[in-house]
Amino acid sequence: MEEKTENGFSEQQMRRRRVNKMKMSILTGAGVWIIILSVLMVAMFVKLVFLENKLERLEESIISVQRVVEEQKKAAGSSQEGEKESISDSDAAAGSVAQEDGQAGNMPVETEQSRKVYLTFDDGPSENTSKILDILKERNIKATFFVVGFDDEASRELYQRIVAEGHTLGMHSYSHKYDMIYQSLDAFKEDMSHLQAYLEEVTGVTPTIMRFPGGSSNQVSNVDMKELIRYVEGEGLTYFDWNIESGDATSQAYTSDELVQNVMTEVVKYDTSVVLMHDTSAKAATVEALVPMIDQLQEIGAELLPIDETTKLIQHIPVDSVE
Numbered sequence: 001m002e003e004k005t006e007n008g009f010s011e012q013q014m015r016r017r018r019v020n021k022m023k024m025s026i027l028t029g030a031g032v033w034i035i036i037l038s039v040l041m042v043a044m045f046v047k048l049v050f051l052e053n054k055l056e057r058l059e060e061s062i063i064s065v066q067r068v069v070e071e072q073k074k075a076a077g078s079s080q081e082g083e084k085e086s087i088s089d090s091d092a093a094a095g096s097v098a099q100e101d102g103q104a105g106n107m108p109v110e111t112e113q114s115r116k117v118y119l120t121f122d123d124g125p126s127e128n129t130s131k132i133l134d135i136l137k138e139r140n141i142k143a144t145f146f147v148v149g150f151d152d153e154a155s156r157e158l159y160q161r162i163v164a165e166g167h168t169l170g171m172h173s174y175s176h177k178y179d180m181i182y183q184s185l186d187a188f189k190e191d192m193s194h195l196q197a198y199l200e201e202v203t204g205v206t207p208t209i210m211r212f213p214g215g216s217s218n219q220v221s222n223v224d225m226k227e228l229i230r231y232v233e234g235e236g237l238t239y240f241d242w243n244i245e246s247g248d249a250t251s252q253a254y255t256s257d258e259l260v261q262n263v264m265t266e267v268v269k270y271d272t273s274v275v276l277m278h279d280t281s282a283k284a285a286t287v288e289a290l291v292p293m294i295d296q297l298q299e300i301g302a303e304l305l306p307i308d309e310t311t312k313l314i315q316h317i318p319v320d321s322v323e
């Protein structure tokens with residue numbers, strides 16, 4: 001009787017052990033599967049993110065190709081309007097001449113990948129504009145001026161000189177008063193179309209490149225910037241922000257050497273750099289910095305170019321992120 005119970009007991013124990021063993025192997029198997037599936041899921045997720053990024057880049061390049069095609073179509077379409085055609089021709093010519101000049105002037109000794117640098121001057125014209133233009137002319141370099149509206153004779157001549165010397169005349173806003181232009185979409189429209197019509201009247205060229213005051217990422221606009229972006233897109237305008245700040249707008253009063261240094265340490269990070277500088281009478285250091293900045297940029301083989309419709313978009317809020 002006792003033996004029987006003992007036998008029964010050990011059999012029960014054995015069975016329990018077997019069951020435990022089976023449970024363990026099932027659990028281990030399931031565990032292994034869970035690990036394999038998790039690894040697969042992570043791998044697929046990484047792949048998905050990679051593909052999404054790739055798609056984004058493709059979309060970007062499609063959009064820029066479309067933009068160029070549209071521009072060409074526009075140029076071809078306006079052939080009946082003699083004046084306009086000659087303007088867009090001279091624009092294109094100025095652009096290509098600038099590119100050739102840039103390449104010839106740079107002569108990179110080491111054949112590193114081409115580095116494009118776009119010098120941009122905001123808020124002019126000012127007492128410094130002619131000094132800036134003199135330096136650029138002497139160095140045979142084209143740049144971009146994002147101007148505001150002044151109706152005095154000296155300013156009118158400066159707008160004309162910017163265009164005549166092959167630089168890009170970009171729009172920045174007529175008043176540059178944040179509380180006015182960013183009050184409503186209508187206020188913004190009125191300011192921008194006023195500036196465009198004014199510059200067209202003074203120079204004969206209709207500007208299509210612009211920069212939002214404070215940049216597209218400004219935090220002061222009353223209106224959603226995406227709404228303003230949709231508007232400028234609809235008007236056929238292309239806006240540019242910047243990826244390099246010289247620092248001449250900060251409260252810290254940089255010396256010209258420091259401004260050059262600020263630009264040079266950043267410029268090596270990008271294949272396309274849009275450099276933010278200011279053309280106002282208070283910014284003497286900017287004018288002073290210009291010659292050494294150009295020298296040092298050319299030393300590293302950078303091409304110095306004016307912004308045009310083919311320039312890689314540098315935008316804080318990318319236009320293709322706005323539906």
Ligand SMILES: [Zn+2]
Nearest residue numbers: 122123213214
């Ligand atoms: Zn500004």
